Amino acid sequence: xxxxxxxxxxxxxxxxxxxxxxxxxxxxxxxxxxxxxxxxxxxxxxxxxxxxxxxxxxxxxxxxxxxxxxxxxxxxxxxxxxxxxxxxxxxxxxxxxxxxxxxxxxxxxxxxxxxxxxxxxxxxxxxxxxxxxxxxxxxxxxxxxxxxxxxxxxxxxxxxxxxxxxxxxxxxxxxxxxxxxxxxxxxxxxxxxxxxxxxxxxxxxxxxxxxxxxxxxxxxxxxxxxxxxxxxxxxxxxxxxxxxxxxxxxxxxxxxxxxxxxxxxxxxxxxxxxxxxxxxxxxxxxxxxxxxxxxxxxxxxxxxxxxxxxxxxxxxxxxxxxxxxxxxxxxxxxxxxxxxxxxxxxxxxxxxxxxxxxxxxxxxxxxxxxxxxxxxxxxxxxxxxxxxxxxxxxxxxxxxxxxxxxxxxxxxxxxxxxxxxxxxxxxxxxxxxxxxxxxxxxxxxxxxxxxxxxxxxxxxxxxxxxxxxxxxxxxxxxxxxxxxxxxxxxxxxxxxxxxxxxxxxxxxxxxxxxxxxxxxxxxxxxxxxxxxxxxxxxxxxxxxxxxxxxxxxxxxxxxxxxxxxxxxxxxxxxxxxxxxxxxxxxxxxxxxxxxxxxxxxxxxxxxxxxxxxxxxxxxxxxxxxxxxxxxxxxxxxxxxxxxxxxxxxxxxxxxxxxxxxxxxxxxxxxxxxxxxxxxxxxxxxxxxx
Numbered sequence: 001x002x003x004x005x006x007x008x009x010x011x012x013x014x015x016x017x018x019x020x021x022x023x024x025x026x027x028x029x030x031x032x033x034x035x036x037x038x039x040x041x042x043x044x045x046x047x048x049x050x051x052x053x054x055x056x057x058x059x060x061x062x063x064x065x066x067x068x069x070x071x072x073x074x075x076x077x078x079x080x081x082x083x084x085x086x087x088x089x090x091x092x093x094x095x096x097x098x099x100x101x102x103x104x105x106x107x108x109x110x111x112x113x114x115x116x117x118x119x120x121x122x123x124x125x126x127x128x129x130x131x132x133x134x135x136x137x138x139x140x141x142x143x144x145x146x147x148x149x150x151x152x153x154x155x156x157x158x159x160x161x162x163x164x165x166x167x168x169x170x171x172x173x174x175x176x177x178x179x180x181x182x183x184x185x186x187x188x189x190x191x192x193x194x195x196x197x198x199x200x201x202x203x204x205x206x207x208x209x210x211x212x213x214x215x216x217x218x219x220x221x222x223x224x225x226x227x228x229x230x231x232x233x234x235x236x237x238x239x240x241x242x243x244x245x246x247x248x249x250x251x252x253x254x255x256x257x258x259x260x261x262x263x264x265x266x267x268x269x270x271x272x273x274x275x276x277x278x279x280x281x282x283x284x285x286x287x288x289x290x291x292x293x294x295x296x297x298x299x300x301x302x303x304x305x306x307x308x309x310x311x312x313x314x315x316x317x318x319x320x321x322x323x324x325x326x327x328x329x330x331x332x333x334x335x336x337x338x339x340x341x342x343x344x345x346x347x348x349x350x351x352x353x354x355x356x357x358x359x360x361x362x363x364x365x366x367x368x369x370x371x372x373x374x375x376x377x378x379x380x381x382x383x384x385x386x387x388x389x390x391x392x393x394x395x396x397x398x399x400x401x402x403x404x405x406x407x408x409x410x411x412x413x414x415x416x417x418x419x420x421x422x423x424x425x426x427x428x429x430x431x432x433x434x435x436x437x438x439x440x441x442x443x444x445x446x447x448x449x450x451x452x453x454x455x456x457x458x459x460x461x462x463x464x465x466x467x468x469x470x471x472x473x474x475x476x477x478x479x480x481x482x483x484x485x486x487x488x489x490x491x492x493x494x495x496x497x498x499x500x501x502x503x504x505x506x507x508x509x510x511x512x513x514x515x516x517x518x519x520x521x522x523x524x525x526x527x528x529x530x531x532x533x534x535x536x537x538x539x540x541x542x543x544x545x546x547x548x549x550x551x552x553x554x555x556x557x558x559x560x561x562x563x564x565x566x567x568x569x570x571x572x573x574x575x576x577x578x579x580x581x582x583x584x585x586x587x588x589x590x591x592x593x594x595x596x597x598x599x600x601x602x603x604x605x606x607x608x609x610x611x612x613x614x615x616x617x618x619x620x621x622x623x624x625x626x627x628x629x630x631x632x633x634x635x636x637x638x639x640x641x642x643x644x645x646x647x648x649x650x651x652x653x654x655x656x657x658x659x660x661x662x663x664x665x666x667x668x669x670x671x672x673x674x675x676x677x678x679x680x681x682x683x684x685x686x687x688x689x
Contacts, residue, residue: 120157135526155560241272309379321349384408425579441474467649516543592678
């Protein structure tokens with residue numbers, strides 16, 4: 001039975017359409033000995049198995065991580081993957097275009113960033129009086145380096161070092177013997193390079209003086225010129241003059257700034273040379289192009305060293321009239337022979353001559369060659385102080401198309417004849433209303449040639465002057481020591497042997513910096529200093545004022561910080577809203593920002609002011625952000641009744657939806673230098689308000 005079933009099985013499988021499986025084919029070479037042919041029938045050569053054809057199809061693949069390229073390509077061409085990929089591609093392109101367009105719009109609408117010389121106050125240092133590092137009684141470059149932390153403590157980023165060229169010091173270093181070297185009193189070129197590196201390491205900038213008008217009579221150029229040597233023959237201004245019986249008859253009536261004739265006879269050349277200042281400081285001949293090139297080479301040398309800018313001094317004296325006519329007398333009835341003072345003549349032929357500004361503009365062009373590197377703009381300032389002619393001063397800014405200085409230093413606040421709210425307003429307004437559109441203002445309240453604030457107008461006004469300085473638009477310039485309220489030294493403290501060559505009038509404001517209460521105020525560890533230290537140094541010094549919350553030093557520091565942190569004060573509008581004999585009041589605002597600041601500064605006697613009546617849109621109350629009396633900070637004041645004591649200053653903060661500069665009544669009282677608007681939605685500045 002079993003045998004019959006086995007015989008019929010292949011037939012049944014075949015009839016059912018089985019699949020041949022050759023794996024079961026018998027080997028034809030199989031050994032007959034191993035096959036029992038007598039007991040079983042011959043084995044079939046093929047075997048058929050019944051299998052469903054559908055089951056033989058290749059299973060569907062799905063995407064998986066790490067699939068090879070061959071597998072990936074099978075899926076990439078499918079519609080569902082191709083469409084998704086194309087959508088993502090165009091989304092990325094669209095997003096990139098939007099980002100590029102947004103960047104272009106932001107750049108186009110963004111205001112110009114303030115440069116370093118605009119963003120920070122400038123701190124002016126007279127190096128001989130700042131810090132002595134070698135105990136010889138004279139300040140030096142290493143001493144400045146030792147005290148750089150003081151600069152950063154004040155939140156100041158720019159240092160201006162007055163002249164330190166090699167010099168006989170006949171006029172305190174303003175007549176250079178060598179423009180390419182450091183006077184040994186101040187150190188060496190290596191000391192300067194170390195100081196420069198230390199300044200830049202702290203993120204600070206440094207400006208130095210350059211006085212191109214004249215040199216020392218010890219300068220090699222002058223020695224060669226007086227001997228008529230080659231090209232140097234005409235490096236200075238020489239004229240024939242008559243000498244008889246020991247008396248010299250000069251070519252004309254021109255008088256030097258220091259008094260007496262500006263012509264000096266030279267025994268070597270047997271001619272007179274011209275000097276606008278002391279006889280030891282002969283004027284260079286700037287009508288000689290070789291002289292101009294010498295100054296350009298000096299500029300390149302120091303810019304190549306890495307300095308960040310120059311203050312050009314005495315530039316209005318660069319040229320003189322070639323006709324040599326007598327200058328007009330102020331008092332026409334005065335005997336010409338009796339004229340010896342500079343103030344007795346109108347200096348029509350010895351200052352601000354035609355072509356002078358062209359020379360200064362060439363200096364600017366040379367400096368621009370070093371300003372192409374990003375972040376390394378080279379600043380150029382000048383002392384173009386035309387006291388009687390504000391329009392002449394403004395010419396130092398250049399024109400819309402021709403750049404000259406970044407700004408001429410503004411001495412209006414120094415030149416005031418009396419102090420009051422009205423005089424402060426007049427000094428500020430004079431500059432702002434005459435300054436060319438788009439230019440940047442600046443304010444100077446002290447210098448090496450001017451009495452200190454405390455001595456000039458009174459120590460009770462030091463804090464309010466500093467508050468004015470640091471809240472006006474533009475760049476403030478602070479002379480060393482004014483941040484602690486230093487005073488002039490009394491002239492009787494200066495011994496006779498120290499009074500040489502006109503120095504008696506320039507000494508008092510150059511007394512040594514008062515660092516602490518130790519001997520010599522910490523200026524020197526030597527036995528004495530080149531000038532006496534002011535007797536008030538035990539209470540007026542940096543160390544002790546750092547510990548007083550209400551000190552002049554800490555107020556200055558807080559004001560500098562406020563200026564750098566608050567956009568309305570940093571670069572916003574300024575509008576005068578009130579001034580009288582006692583107070584000067586102005587606001588600082590920025591378009592798009594609802595916060596504003598109002599400065600109420602007292603330069604007279606105790607006063608009460610109703611500012612709400614002047615500006616009805618003012619809120620009823622404002623908060624004291626800073627005060628010359630620190631204890632008042634944070635208090636609220638009634639804007640209808642703002643009381644200030646003599647010399648008191650208030651920085652008030654308030655919110656408003658209607659800025660003063662948008663009001664028609666104040667249109668003539670508002671100014672802005674670098675206009676910008678604030679977007680609270682994007683937290684950025686833009687220009688098209």
